[in-house]
Amino acid sequence: MDIRIFHFYPDLMSLYGSYANVAVLKRYLEALGCAVSVERVLPGQTTDLTGADFLFMGAGTERSQKAALADFLRYGEAVKTAAESGVTMLFAGTAMELLGKSITDDTGKVYDGIGLAGFTAVQGKKRFVEDVYGHTDLYPEAVVGFMNKCSVIQGVETPLLTDLALGFGNSGGKTPEGFHWKNVFASELTGPILVKNPRLLDKVAEAIYGHRGEALPEARPVDRWAEDGYAITAEQLKLRSEK
Amino acid sequence: MFLAILVCKLGRFVGKLVGKGSSMPGKFALKICPDILARVRLPEHIIAVTGSNGKTSTVEMIAAILRAGGKTVVYNEEGSNQIEGVTTLVLTHATFGGKVKADVLLIESDERYAAHSFKFFHPTQFVITNLYRDQLTRNGHPEWVYDAILPAIHPDTELILNADDPLSSCFAIGRDKVKWFGLDHCSFDSEAPTGVYHDGAYCPVCKAPMEYDYVHYNHIGAYRCTKCGHARPATDYTVTAVDLDQGRLTIDDSVTIDLAFRSIYNVYNILAAYAACRECGIAPDTIAGVINNYILKNGRMQKFTLGRHHGTLLTSKHENSIAYDTNLRYIASSKADCAVLIIVDAVSRKYFTSETSWLWDIDFDLLNRDHVKRVMLYGRYANDLAERFSFTGIPQEKIDVGEDILEAAALLQDHGDEDLYVVTCFSDRDKLLDLPAVEKEA
Numbered sequence: 001m002d003i004r005i006f007h008f009y010p011d012l013m014s015l016y017g018s019y020a021n022v023a024v025l026k027r028y029l030e031a032l033g034c035a036v037s038v039e040r041v042l043p044g045q046t047t048d049l050t051g052a053d054f055l056f057m058g059a060g061t062e063r064s065q066k067a068a069l070a071d072f073l074r075y076g077e078a079v080k081t082a083a084e085s086g087v088t089m090l091f092a093g094t095a096m097e098l099l100g101k102s103i104t105d106d107t108g109k110v111y112d113g114i115g116l117a118g119f120t121a122v123q124g125k126k127r128f129v130e131d132v133y134g135h136t137d138l139y140p141e142a143v144v145g146f147m148n149k150c151s152v153i154q155g156v157e158t159p160l161l162t163d164l165a166l167g168f169g170n171s172g173g174k175t176p177e178g179f180h181w182k183n184v185f186a187s188e189l190t191g192p193i194l195v196k197n198p199r200l201l202d203k204v205a206e207a208i209y210g211h212r213g214e215a216l217p218e219a220r221p222v223d224r225w226a227e228d229g230y231a232i233t234a235e236q237l238k239l240r241s242e243k
Numbered sequence: 244m245f246l247a248i249l250v251c252k253l254g255r256f257v258g259k260l261v262g263k264g265s266s267m268p269g270k271f272a273l274k275i276c277p278d279i280l281a282r283v284r285l286p287e288h289i290i291a292v293t294g295s296n297g298k299t300s301t302v303e304m305i306a307a308i309l310r311a312g313g314k315t316v317v318y319n320e321e322g323s324n325q326i327e328g329v330t331t332l333v334l335t336h337a338t339f340g341g342k343v344k345a346d347v348l349l350i351e352s353d354e355r356y357a358a359h360s361f362k363f364f365h366p367t368q369f370v371i372t373n374l375y376r377d378q379l380t381r382n383g384h385p386e387w388v389y390d391a392i393l394p395a396i397h398p399d400t401e402l403i404l405n406a407d408d409p410l411s412s413c414f415a416i417g418r419d420k421v422k423w424f425g426l427d428h429c430s431f432d433s434e435a436p437t438g439v440y441h442d443g444a445y446c447p448v449c450k451a452p453m454e455y456d457y458v459h460y461n462h463i464g465a466y467r468c469t470k471c472g473h474a475r476p477a478t479d480y481t482v483t484a485v486d487l488d489q490g491r492l493t494i495d496d497s498v499t500i501d502l503a504f505r506s507i508y509n510v511y512n513i514l515a516a517y518a519a520c521r522e523c524g525i526a527p528d529t530i531a532g533v534i535n536n537y538i539l540k541n542g543r544m545q546k547f548t549l550g551r552h553h554g555t556l557l558t559s560k561h562e563n564s565i566a567y568d569t570n571l572r573y574i575a576s577s578k579a580d581c582a583v584l585i586i587v588d589a590v591s592r593k594y595f596t597s598e599t600s601w602l603w604d605i606d607f608d609l610l611n612r613d614h615v616k617r618v619m620l621y622g623r624y625a626n627d628l629a630e631r632f633s634f635t636g637i638p639q640e641k642i643d644v645g646e647d648i649l650e651a652a653a654l655l656q657d658h659g660d661e662d663l664y665v666v667t668c669f670s671d672r673d674k675l676l677d678l679p680a681v682e683k684e685a
Binding site: 011012014015016017019020023024027043061062063064066067127129131144146148150190191192195196223225226228229232233236237240 | 376379384386441598624626629
């Protein structure tokens with residue numbers, strides 16, 4: 001199967017090793033026998049998203065996020081149409097906020113999001129930085145990650161993480177986190193969330209296959225280091241959450 | 244004021260006896276007299292140093308140079324760099340009448356808390372070494388730190404800034420009192436930014452694309468925005484020639500210095516110290532006399548032996564990819580066969596986190612060299628390291644992974660005689676250095 005990945009603003013929105021989500025997904029799909037292309041989408045460039053299998057944007061600073069948003073608004077309708085049709089996408093870190101209705105910065109200035117979802121983000125002077133341990137309805141294992149944001153998000157009706165035992169979620173401590181609708185995955189958990197959570201990587205790959213009308217093969221690539229790393233982090237964070 | 248100073252001095256005396264840190268006496272003094280730092284009479288020169296990397300080394304060299312130049316200097320050698328530690332430092336060196344007994348007050352300032360520390364007084368010179376991705380689990384990101392430092396800069400303060408860093412150079416916007424330090428085009432420069440990510444790709448002022456004439460390392464070099472005009476300024480203090488192979492640099496075409504440690508970091512730290520001391524009236528010859536072959540006393544580099552290996556520990560702050568890249572580049576430029584041991588056991592010595600995203604910001608492919616014979620990944624987060632390394636071009640058969648640092652030491656003690664480089668953080672270094680098999684060199 002030929003898979004087309006579009007990586008939006010890989011330099012502008014590159015905090016916390018965001019790129020690794022694309023790298024690990026590409027390797028996973030290639031191990032399943034897919035031919036994977038990754039197309040970099042840069043600000044100002046015109047890109048046709050027709051035929052996309054996966055869209056990705058990573059975390060950026062609040063100022064970079066506004067620059068990304070200014071460009072990304074051009075793609076708003078195309079992204080919403082793709083999402084509606086079941087195209088898989090992941091928006092990680094501050095990129096998640098672009099999908100919503102609006103972003104209010106720390107001076108009170110309001111920016112329109114692309115409106116794929118109805119949530120709003122309000123940024124402030126306080127930063128929420130902490131480990132996160134929670135659960136999703138997508139699979140039984142825990143989700144691990146790290147929150148690093150200055151936003152409070154309200155109005156998410158379908159979160160990716162439905163409960164948190166540790167850390168800051170969309171709107172406060174131990175509140176649900178992220179956004180999930182059809183095959184749109186979004187989370188403000190920073191960094192390589194697909195490396196840290198091998199089961200979430202399975203789910204994203206399954207969504208890509210599903211959109212193509214195929215089931216994910218039973219024999220999946222096993223990434224020993226990622227699995228063992230996940231186990232240790234999950235154990236550490238579980239202990240932390242029970243304190 | 245008298246009571247606050249008395250309590251602080253007594254607290255410091257008792258604290259030293261029982262081995263306690265240096266921030267508590269200042270904390271008590273601030274409770275007694277919250278504006279005590281506005282009441283004391285401070286020295287003519289107050290030099291502050293902040294930034295992501297190089298603070299401690301730069302401050303140490305500035306102190307040594309100023310003392311050689313005949314100045315009495317007080318500074319926070321123990322690294323207590325928030326307001327409580329600064330208060331302890333100031334009051335323990337003050338008379339009971341409130342006069343600080345020194346020519347220069349030198350402060351290493353935590354970048355996030357600088358605005359708090361300088362609420363009641365301001366530096367006469369403020370050195371900002373750079374702003375990189377550093378400890379993002381507490382700092383957020385470099386622009387967040389920039390916004391935190393900005394209110395700490397008083398209009399009367401003279402800024403001493405790194406011209407080659409596109410972000411920290413923005414502190415000069417709208418200010419006249421700025422001195423710049425930087426490196427001219429060097430033989431080891433590249434044409435484009437290096438590393439896994441490109442923080443110089445877009446202008447920190449307007450977010451338009453930036454271009455580079457040359458790059459010293461990562462995104463540090465001669466940048467210019469294609470839209471707003473933000474660009475590397477002309478420098479007041481300049482490394483006009485540098486040869487890292489020979490370990491020699493020349494400042495302003497006239498001052499030649501031999502490097503005890505042949506790292507680009509050391510070059511920048513020396514230059515920042517040179518600029519600050521020149522601004523305090525110290526002669527170039529005096530500065531050169533001190534920093535020629537200067538060996539830092541802060542233990543960031545430690546030589547040792549383990550079995551038949553000659554070892555060099557390169558302290559690389561975890562969560563700081565540029566610090567790692569710099570040390571990996573140092574290893575890559577070495578010529579002799581070597582083994583490299585990387586330890587990530589505790590991400591921080593100050594707080595708990597399982598966050599390992601920062602490993603993905605490090606350019607570990609720098610170790611993909613023929614003379615790097617094996618790479619050992621150890622500590623609690625060895626699996627995360629191994630996962631990161633599985634995305635490098637380094638042959639997997641060169642890589643050894645394990646959780647137990649003792650096991651790594653035993654392997655090295657029993658096998659091989661190649662040079663050994665250990666790359667790790669303060670939080671993990673002593674887990675190796677304190678082992679009986681390791682003999683530290685003085």
